[in-house]
Amino acid sequence: xxxxxxxxxxxxxxxxxxxxxxxxxxxxxxxxxxxxxxxxxxxxxxxxxxxxxxxxxxxxxxxxxxxxxxxxxxxxxxxxxxxxxxxxxxxxxxxxxxxxxxxxxxxxxxxxxxxxxxxxxxxxxxxxxxxxxxxxxxxxxxxxxxxxxxxxxxxxxxxxxxxxxxxxxxxxxxxxxxxxxxxxxxxxxxxxxxxxxxxxxxxxxxxxxxxxx
Numbered sequence: 126x127x128x129x130x131x132x133x134x135x136x137x138x139x140x141x142x143x144x145x146x147x148x149x150x151x152x153x154x155x156x157x158x159x160x161x162x163x164x165x166x167x168x169x170x171x172x173x174x175x176x177x178x179x180x181x182x183x184x185x186x187x188x189x190x191x192x193x194x195x196x197x198x199x200x201x202x203x204x205x206x207x208x209x210x211x212x213x214x215x216x217x218x219x220x221x222x223x224x225x226x227x228x229x230x231x232x233x234x235x236x237x238x239x240x241x242x243x244x245x246x247x248x249x250x251x252x253x254x255x256x257x258x259x260x261x262x263x264x265x266x267x268x269x270x271x272x273x274x275x276x277x278x279x280x281x282x283x284x285x286x287x288x289x290x291x292x293x294x295x296x297x298x299x300x301x302x303x304x305x306x307x308x309x310x311x312x313x314x315x316x317x318x319x320x321x322x323x324x325x326x327x328x329x330x331x332x333x334x335x336x337x338x
Contacts, residue, residue: 126224127211130219137200137206172225204295230304232249255307259274
């Protein structure tokens with residue numbers, strides 16, 4: 126489990142295609158020191174398993190589902206990726222609950238300066254099937270970054286970005302049209318499922334409390 130607080134920006138060193146799998150290798154100078162084979166790490170919001178650890182890089186094998194659902198099938202060598210280690214049991218939630226299970230990809234539209242400030246408006250377009258899970262002031266993981274929705278109009282989402290976030294993530298490397306990994310708030314999906322079905326699974330206050338909401 127992750128929190129969406131990016132710890133390091135790595136660079137794609139290689140994407141190797143083989144008959145059995147695809148191997149993604151990214152650079153890391155800090156987090157790699159804490160990794161051992163089999164550990165999990167979020168790469169631009171996608172939870173991957175470290176299988177080839179070197180002094181300043183780490184390699185991951187990508188399943189077909191991961192390849193098809195994420196932006197990895199569209200990035201090239203040199204692309205920047207956001208890195209985050211799993212949250213420690215004694216850690217604090219700086220962002221929101223991020224599982225590293227990418228729901229789909231959106232489209233980066235722009236990172237526009239906000240007039241009179243040092244901040245920015247991040248504008249993306251999200252798939253219609255994910256729009257129902259995104260609400261005003263709700264949480265949304267974009268490229269693994271925990272962000273708060275400032276505005277949503279149909280499938281267009283706007284987020285306010287501070288300079289620190291631009292500096293510490295891959296956002297300033299993105300170009301219009303680039304795909305971005307998205308993970309919606311998992312609570313919204315649980316609530317939706319509970320509201321479907323027969324009366325035995327209908328949503329009530331009692332059921333929400335029993336489920337821990």
